[in-house]
Each structure stands twice: as structure tokens, then as C-alpha cells.
Amino acid sequence: MNASRLWTIARLDLTQRIRTVSWYVMLGVFALVLVATTALSFLSFSSQEDSGSGVYSVVVLITLLLVVLVSPTLSGNSINGDRDAATLASLQVTQATTTEIVLGKFLAAWLTGLTFAAVAVPFLFVATFGGGVRPITVVVSTVVLIVETGVVAALGTAISGVLARPLFSVAATYLVVAALTLGTPIAFALIGTGITSERVEHYQSAVYDEVTGAPECKDGTTACIDNPAEQVCRDDDQTSTYSVPRFDYVWWILAANPFVILADATPSGFDAQGYPEDLFGQTRYALRQAQIAPDLEVFYSECDTTPSGPSPQEVLDSTVPSWFVGLGGQVLLAGLLMWWAIVRTATPARRLPPGTRIA
Amino acid sequence: MTTAGIVAEGVRRSFGDVHAVRGVTFQAPEGAVTGLVGPNGAGKTTLLLMLASLLAPDAGTIRIGGVDPIAEPAAARAKLGWMPDSLGAWPSLSARETIAVTGRLSGLSRDAAAARAAELLTTVGLETLGDAPARVLSRGQKQRLGLARALVHDPRVLLLDEPASGLDPQARIDLRLLLRALAAEGRTVLVSSHILSELEEVVDDAVFMVQGETVSSERVAEAAGRARTWRVRLADRDAVAAALPVAQTLGLDVATVPVDRRDVLLSFEGETAAAAGLAALVAAGLPVAEFSAASGILEHTFLDLEGGAR
Numbered sequence: 213m214n215a216s217r218l219w220t221i222a223r224l225d226l227t228q229r230i231r232t233v234s235w236y237v238m239l240g241v242f243a244l245v246l247v248a249t250t251a252l253s254f255l256s257f258s259s260q261e262d263s264g265s266g267v268y269s270v271v272v273l274i275t276l277l278l279v280v281l282v283s284p285t286l287s288g289n290s291i292n293g294d295r296d297a298a299t300l301a302s303l304q305v306t307q308a309t310t311t312e313i314v315l316g317k318f319l320a321a322w323l324t325g326l327t328f329a330a331v332a333v334p335f336l337f338v339a340t341f342g343g344g345v346r347p348i349t350v351v352v353s354t355v356v357l358i359v360e361t362g363v364v365a366a367l368g369t370a371i372s373g374v375l376a377r378p379l380f381s382v383a384a385t386y387l388v389v390a391a392l393t394l395g396t397p398i399a400f401a402l403i404g405t406g407i408t409s410e411r412v413e414h415y416q417s418a419v420y421d422e423v424t425g426a427p428e429c430k431d432g433t434t435a436c437i438d439n440p441a442e443q444v445c446r447d448d449d450q451t452s453t454y455s456v457p458r459f460d461y462v463w464w465i466l467a468a469n470p471f472v473i474l475a476d477a478t479p480s481g482f483d484a485q486g487y488p489e490d491l492f493g494q495t496r497y498a499l500r501q502a503q504i505a506p507d508l509e510v511f512y513s514e515c516d517t518t519p520s521g522p523s524p525q526e527v528l529d530s531t532v533p534s535w536f537v538g539l540g541g542q543v544l545l546a547g548l549l550m551w552w553a554i555v556r557t558a559t560p561a562r563r564l565p566p567g568t569r570i571a
Numbered sequence: 572m573t574t575a576g577i578v579a580e581g582v583r584r585s586f587g588d589v590h591a592v593r594g595v596t597f598q599a600p601e602g603a604v605t606g607l608v609g610p611n612g613a614g615k616t617t618l619l620l621m622l623a624s625l626l627a628p629d630a631g632t633i634r635i636g637g638v639d640p641i642a643e644p645a646a647a648r649a650k651l652g653w654m655p656d657s658l659g660a661w662p663s664l665s666a667r668e669t670i671a672v673t674g675r676l677s678g679l680s681r682d683a684a685a686a687r688a689a690e691l692l693t694t695v696g697l698e699t700l701g702d703a704p705a706r707v708l709s710r711g712q713k714q715r716l717g718l719a720r721a722l723v724h725d726p727r728v729l730l731l732d733e734p735a736s737g738l739d740p741q742a743r744i745d746l747r748l749l750l751r752a753l754a755a756e757g758r759t760v761l762v763s764s765h766i767l768s769e770l771e772e773v774v775d776d777a778v779f780m781v782q783g784e785t786v787s788s789e790r791v792a793e794a795a796g797r798a799r800t801w802r803v804r805l806a807d808r809d810a811v812a813a814a815l816p817v818a819q820t821l822g823l824d825v826a827t828v829p830v831d832r833r834d835v836l837l838s839f840e841g842e843t844a845a846a847a848g849l850a851a852l853v854a855a856g857l858p859v860a861e862f863s864a865a866s867g868i869l870e871h872t873f874l875d876l877e878g879g880a881r
Contacts, residue, residue: 217675217676220675220676221676224661224664224672227663227664227668228661228662228664231663232663294659297659298655298657298658298659299659299660299661300659301625301655301659302655302659302673302720303676304625305623305624305625305648305651305653306648306673306676306677306724307648307649307676307677307678308676309645559624559625559626559644560624560625560626560627560640560641560644561625561626561627562627564586564626
């Protein structure tokens with residue numbers, strides 16, 4: 213492994229990319245999308261006192277979305293496309309090793325993806341004008357964004373080394389990325405709603421005056437309509453059973469989702485009502501709620517005054533973060549595929565994929 | 572006694588059911604240009620890929636400057652320069668950058684790679700096009716760029732696949748001189764080509780490949796020794812008028828002596844017989860203006876071998 217050769221190969225790919233017009237067109241379109249997104253999120257979060265953190269989270273998530281959408285096209289044919297153009301062999305006969313070639317191409321794809329993230333920087337800066345953006349949020353979300361960009365770039369580069377045809381490898385990269393981003397919530401929803409448990413609900417209703425319809429009060433008056441504690445309740449329960457989905461069995465599927473990883477990893481604050489103030493926190497709250505097993509026997513009473521359910525803060529405190537498991541799994545998957553790509557690209561080649569040529 | 576820059580013994584390679592190379596054994600000596608001749612599909616390119624350390628043979632041994640390219644590809648690559656039949660050029664890079672990048676990857680420093688690129692652009696005659704992107708180069712110019720790239724790390728062994736294709740006549744002469752100069756420096760040069768007349772003028776020796784196998788030297792000698800055609804032209808009359816006196820002088824039936832444009836075609840068993848025939852014509856007082864082999868020895872052998880293979 214030689215750093216100068218690695219960088220020469222990465223720069224070779226980057227140079228070719230920045231000398232094409234379509235590259236600048238793509239960056240321009242990307243910037244336009246971000247202009248629209250930033251403007252709309254300022255409108256959407258304008259009711260909040262500090263709208264900055266909300267806008268910031270939206271821009272980061274949109275940036276991740278666009279990087280995930282664009283990256284497979286940039287990296288998904290980097291190795292087999294070079295083989296088709298007969299330029300791969302030109303690298304292979306030099307002193308550059310297969311590992312250097314594959315990693316150099318990965319590095320180029322990663323840096324290309326990060327260029328898109330760099331276009332988002334001015335918009336993130338504008339978002340901080342809204343106020344309330346915490347430095348730790350910026351640092352963590354940036355690091356996760358950079359790593360996720362790398363994961364997608366690695367997947368594309370590796371698949372282009374494993375599969376022979378550029379068209380198939382780009383499609384396969386999109387399928388893997390789609391499995392992570394769209395497949396995980398679909399699997400989560402389908403499997404979670406497929407597994408159900410019986411829930412028994414006991415319902416104790418208040419006693420109502422047959423004429424007026426007002427609740428009867430313990431002190432005999434009718435002035436307790438706003439005060440459940442003073443109402444008279446029936447002695448018998450109304451019992452009903454129904455099935456509830458068991459998302460607590462399948463919540464971990466979502467841990468592999470890049471957006472969930474980004475949201476789960478990034479710390480965020482709460483607003484005055486105790487709810488998460490940005491999209492990271494809201495996504496994390498939804499994910500963590502799924503971890504909690506549903507109560508299979510619940511009691512409701514119209515005379516009960518205790519508030520129902522834990523607060524978002526309590527939910528987050530009582531559940532476990534999963535982003536490092538998901539991110540670790542993604543890095544492991546990308547690493548294994550990269551290793552496979554290196555084995556498949558090694559020269560002198562013993563086995564060639566059918567229909568391919570070396571030069 | 573010259574040492575061999577390339578040694579191949581019993582090399583075989585198949586792709587599934589296609590036996591591209593079925594048995595190649597030859598040596599290419601240092602300080603010489605060796606031709607690799609064979610019809611389309613004879614396995615020349617596959618063989619060159621194996622020699623260039625890109626493809627592993629199914630069986631057999633290869634040595635490039637004494638190094639096994641399968642066991643030690645890096646050491647072999649330091650010794651060999653490979654020029655593919657079609658240059659895979661990075662389209663948006665200039666010729667200068669293409670050579671410099673290859674130099675960097677072959678271990679040259681940034682300055683050394685830049686200096687080497689400038690030097691090689693002059694060597695292959697691309698100095699005026701050095702900064703144009705590779706995609707605007709013509710086929711012949713790309714061939715020259717490919718040759719420059721193969722030479723960037725000053726290799727001892729050169730493997731050139733169809734280097735002359737697409738070159739104009741002047742560039743072919745330049746290429747011939749360059750290959751002779753490289754061989755004169757003690758390098759091993761292996762050139763595959765279809766243009767046999769071109770190859771004839773540059774190679775010291777040739778390896779013939781038919782259907783994935785190298786042809787034994789006995790078989791080559793036999794083919795080369797078979798009757799060849801010579802062209803004869805007389806200065807004072809056209810071919811039809813010349814046929815009769817020529818046939819009479821050599822004791823041939825004029826009906827068996829074919830005529831092709833300005834020339835009378837004669838068949839001789841080898842060069843000694845041809846020389847004797849010429850002496851007889853001159854002795855008979857015929858004004859012989861031209862007396863030459865109709866086909867080069869390579870072409871003749873090639874056609875004979877290919878005919879035998881069918």
C-alpha cells in the first residue's frame with residue numbers, strides 16, 4: 213500500500229470527473245434543490261422560536277438523500293466501466309496493486325460524494341441564522357453524513373468490482389441502497405404489523421345522568437365535568453380485546469437505515485412542550501417508541517387523573533440507541549464487498565467473469 | 572550467446588470451452604525484435620496478456636527477464652512495458668498527463684514523471700499534441716501515445732500488440748527505427764502484427780502461432796523452403812511479350828507462366844534456385860529491370876502455415 217500511488221489513482225478519477233460538463237450541471241441542480249428546501253423549511257419551522265435547528269436537520273437529511281441518490285451513478289461503474297473502456301489494464305500493468313486501485317477509486321467516489329455535501333455547507337450556515345443550532349449537533353451530524361457518504365461510495369465501488377457489467381452494477385448498487393433506505397421501513401412496517409399480540413383493555417366509564425348527560429359527581433352536584441377525580445365511576449369494567457402490532461420485535465430493522473442512523477446519532481434538544489425540536493429528534497423519538505413493548509393489559513378509567521404514557525424525554529431515556537450497530541453493520545457490509553471486489557479484480561487473473569475482457 | 576528476455580514453455584489458457592492458447596513454447600532473445608505472427612484468433616492477444624502479467628495461464632511457465640509474472644507480478648511489471656492493441660486512454664487527460672500518471676504509478680517522482688513525459692512525447696512524435704485531450708487524438712496518434720506509455724518506466728522487455736495499426740507511412744518508418752534502436756540498447760522486443768511486410772523489415776526472428784499453438788521451427792523451415800513466387804520485369808517490353816522469352820530461357824512451357832500487371836510470375840524452390848534463374852535470364856541477354864520475391868518470407872510462411880492448418 214503506497215499513499216502516493218493511491219492518491220494518483222484517486223486523482224486520476226477525480227480529474228476526469230471535474231473535466232466533464234455534466235458534473236457541474238449536477239452540482240447546480242443539487243444547489244437549486246437545496247435553495248428550495250431551505251426556503252420551505254424556514255416557512256415550515258417559522259412557528260418555532262428557534263427555527264434554526266429544525267431547518268438545519270431538514271437540510272442535512274435532504275443532503276444525505278441527494279448524496280444517496282447520486283452516489284451509485286458516480287461509483288457504481290468505476291471498476292467495470294474502466295474495464296470496458298480498456299483503461300483498467302493500463303493501471304494494472306503499473307506498480308499499483310489491486311488494493312490501491314480499488315481503494316483509490318473508492319476514495320475518488322467518496323470525495324465526489326462529499327463535494328455534494330460541500331455544496332450544502334452554505335445552506336447549513338444559513339440555517340444556523342434561525343438560532344438554536346447546537347455545536348454538538350453540527351459536529352455529530354457532519355461526521356455521520358461523511359461516513360454515510362463513504363459507505364454508499366464503498367458499496368458502489370465494490371459492486372462495480374464484483375459484477376462485470378456497468379449497467380447491472382449501477383442497478384445493483386441502487387438496489388442495495390434502496391434496500392437500506394426504503395426496504396428497511398417497508399420490512400419494519402410489514403413484519404411489525406404481521407406479528408400481533410392480543411391486548412385486553414379494561415374500560416371503566418363514569419356514571420352519567422340519564423337526563424342531562426352530565427357526569428355524576430361524588431359530592432352530588434353537577435359541577436365536576438372538568439374534574440375527573442370528583443366523578444363517580446361504575447364498579448364494573450367493560451372489557452374488550454384486540455390485536456396490537458409488535459414493532460418492539462422488529463425495531464432493529466430500522467437501525468440499518470442511513471436516515472435513522474443520522475437521526476439516532478445526532479443529539480437534539482426539546483421544545484417547551486417537551487417534544488423534540490428538530491427532525492433528528494422526531495425521527496429518533498419515533499424509532500425509540502417502537503422499541504417499547506405494548507402493554508398487553510391496559511386499564512382506562514374516566515375517573516383516573518394520572519397522565520397517560522411517558523413523555524418523549526422518558527421514552528428516549530428508557531430506550532437504547534442503535535445507530536452504532538447500524539453504522540457498524542453498514543461499514544462491515546461495505547468492507548466485505550470491497551474485499552470481494554479486490555479478489556475479483558486481482559491480476560494475474562485466474563477466472564474471468566463470462567463475457568469480459570481484460571483489455 | 573544472447574540471453575532470453577521472454578521464455579514461455581507449454582503455456583495454455585482456456586476461457587470455458589474456448590481454448591485460446593493451447594501450447595506456446597518460445598524464447599525471445601535480448602537485443603532483438605521478435606515478431607509474433609498468426610491469423611486472427613490464433614491467441615496472440617491472450618498470450619500477450621499472460622506475458623504482461625494480467626492473465627494467469629492454466630499451465631506452463633513464463634519468465635520475463637528471469638521473473639515469473641504469476642509469482643512476482645510487481646517485479647515482472649517493473650521489467651515489462653505492454654502496449655495493448657487498442658489504447659484505453661483516459662479521455663479527458665492530455666497525452667502528457669497520461670504518460671505522467673503512468674510514470675507516477677510506476678514509481679517515478681512528480682518531477683521525474685513530468686520530465687519523462689516530455690522526453691517520450693518527443694520520442695514518439697507527439698510533442699505538438701502533448702496538451703490536447705486524448706479523446707481528440709486519431710487512431711495512429713493514440714497508438715503512439717500507447718507506445719510512449721509502455722516506455723515510461725524504461726522497461727527491459729517490450730510487449731507490443733499491433734503497434735503499427737493506424738500509423739501513416741512516416742510514422743511506420745519512425746516506429747521501425749525506434750524499435751530497432753530499443754533492441755540495439757539490449758532490450759527484448761516482441762511485436763505482434765498482421766502487417767507482415769512491415770514486420771519483415773523490423774524483426775530479427777518470428778514466432779508463428781496457429782490455433783493457439785506455436786509452430787515448431789522445423790515446420791516453419793519446411794514452410795519457408797517451399798516453392799515461392801518471384802516477380803520478373805523486363806525493361807523493354809510489357810509482361811505479355813516478356814512471358815515467351817522468359818519461359819523459353821528457363822525451359823518452361825509459356826502456358827504455365829502467369830502474368831500479373833507489368834510482371835511475369837515465376838516459381839522457384841528456394842533462393843538458390845531463384846538466383847540461378849536470374850543468372851540464366853541475364854546470360855540470355857534479357858534486360859531484367861526487376862527481379863524480386865513476390866511475398867516476404869514471413870508472409871509466405873504465414874500463408875503456407877495457415878493453409879496447412881485449414
